[in-house]
Amino acid sequence: MQLKEFDAFPKVESGFVKRTGSGGILTLVVSAILCILVIGEIRDYMTLRNDYRFLVDPLVNHELQINLDITVAMPCDALNIDLRDVADVQLRLSDKLQKIPTHFSLGSSAQSIHIRKQPLNVQKLIKAASRTAALEQSTKESNGDFKACRIAGSFAANKLSGNMHITAVGHGYRGTHIDHTLMNMTHKIDELSFGELYPTIVNPLDDSFEISETQFESFQYFLVVVPTIYVDRSKRELLTNQYSVSEYRQPLVPDMSVPGLFFKYDFEPMTLMITEESTMSFGHLLVRLAGLVGGYFVTAGMVHKVLSAFYYSIKPELAPLRRHNV
């Protein structure tokens, strides 16, 4: 027995097959259509889809880093920064964060607006984040009468819901009130993020500002933080936190509220996992391509047979002699 015997494909010497012009045209048309479809299929295979999944954090959490860069239109020594969480822990942050006297100016960077409009691209995001772009812009301006204070830095806090607030010295705490004419809670937030600092990730509060109309006003931000894991197609992971925010401002109600900035945050127990993946596996692509090509050729051949049979039954005088079939 020869290897030849395994040949499953019927081939007939060219003398025994008939080629028709219409068949040739059909072959070309089907090939052209198939080319387009195959390219579409391959492009489909190459494009990535973001798969969103939720999981409940399987690790025991302890602390979490909070990054902050806020400019308040008040002198630095008139500001008090504090954090309290549900475990009754108080972090006096006034000394742990950098306080840089500066001028208050508003100007939203066009870049973050641009980034915000873009659709999510996990790979780009991970790449940009790992580059750890320099955050610290130099604030060494010519010395003058600085009326504002930039509060920047990172600190660790319990991963529990809490309340971080920036208030004027004396308000809400024991001690003498500062000069009320200095009070102005106008502020600009350049960075507020949870987890490791990735300056390239734009958070909802980044580059936002509020202008206080009266001296005594309190701004409340309610944040819900969702731990997020980004996984790109080469399985690199980026652990960070996203948050949603709703805000609310309140003019002073005597004896009821304290002027200041309040960030009340809470953590979601669900971790969002955004995975970049292709829509199908390579094997699946192969099957689809084979099905596509095979299916189209077979179907087109059948259609051709039926149509020509139909045509010749109307005009039998054009029919070739083919009655010699067994």
Place this chain on the structure above:
Amino acid sequence: MAKPTLNRFKNFDAYAKTLDDFRVKTTTGAVVTLVSAFIILILLLGEFLDYRSIHLESSLVVDSGRKEAMAIDFDITFGKIPCYILTLDVMDVAGEHQSDITHSVYKVQLAPDGTEIKREKSANLGSNGPDPKVVGEDYCGDCGGAIKPESGCCNTCEDVRQAYVRSGWSFNHPEGIEQCVREGYMEKMKEQANQGCRLHGQLTVNKVAGNFHIAPGRSFQRGNMHLHDIQQYLENGLDFSHHIKHLSFGQKVPNVHNPLDDQVVDGAEGLYMFQYYVKVVGTKYQYLNRMPVSTNQYSVTQFNRNLLQKDPFGQMMQVNGLPGVFFHFDISPMLVIQKEERKSFTSFLTGVCAIVGGIFTVASIIDGFIWRAERTLKRKMELGKAL
């Protein structure tokens, strides 16, 4: 007989076969056949495995259940604290005792080397009065000068202890109190002094935010406050090293991992407050061929605090908080549904047909192409020879 009937269908034959006399078999054709058969085999195997394997489809919905109960299973070992000191309390979010909990909690006394000595079901119902045969029918114990309870009598050592706490006194010398001597309170204490304790069991609570805690000292309610009598432990401290063997909020299902299982905390000498902030997420697991199971997953944040802190001048600061192990649980509004799924048989069949048909057709096209090319080449070579 059958032939003529069959012949009638001949015109419908979509599988026109080439007569063997006209067929040409080539070696390249055989190679293409074998290669395509091999590819088909691999793809079929993959398709079959895909069909047999179970996929987990998870979705997230808002939990719409009402009046649900939640079972808390726990198994916690304290290596350095005897059982008689520890009490377990369950409270809801408003700080009130949950009255409608059913519980089956066991306290197991452990020898210093960890072997189990005695196992008893913890009755949180308060101790019964003394045996009337010993003390007489109308016995009314003295409270040692402390504020008396409503009944006016302190019949048990526990009653006296509570009376002391009510008066704000410390209960440090039980050897002078008649009721305690009768109950053998000191012997119990001495006997258990070096022992450890393992608490395990199940609590069923309403599915609302709340906490349960294991803390030293009998707890009691005063006004709206939940208090523990811990004065006697403040000076020496207690080693709240613990090992959580197991903590779950419901039945075990695949793919759910309880983060606190096998959590060991060592070296907690002094007076520590261990707080576990647990966020419970409802989970429904739908098996392929079994009843769905409703259970819970949780995420946890741990926070420890040493209560015996010194101020900058080396003075002991006032104790702010209760030593012990606290589990604060909060309920998430979301419900995770995990559904086991398997491809349907028809979709498997379609896949098989697509693989076999597709690959064979493509292979036959390739084969025909090769054959024609080969033949054209051969003819050209023959032509060249003839010249």
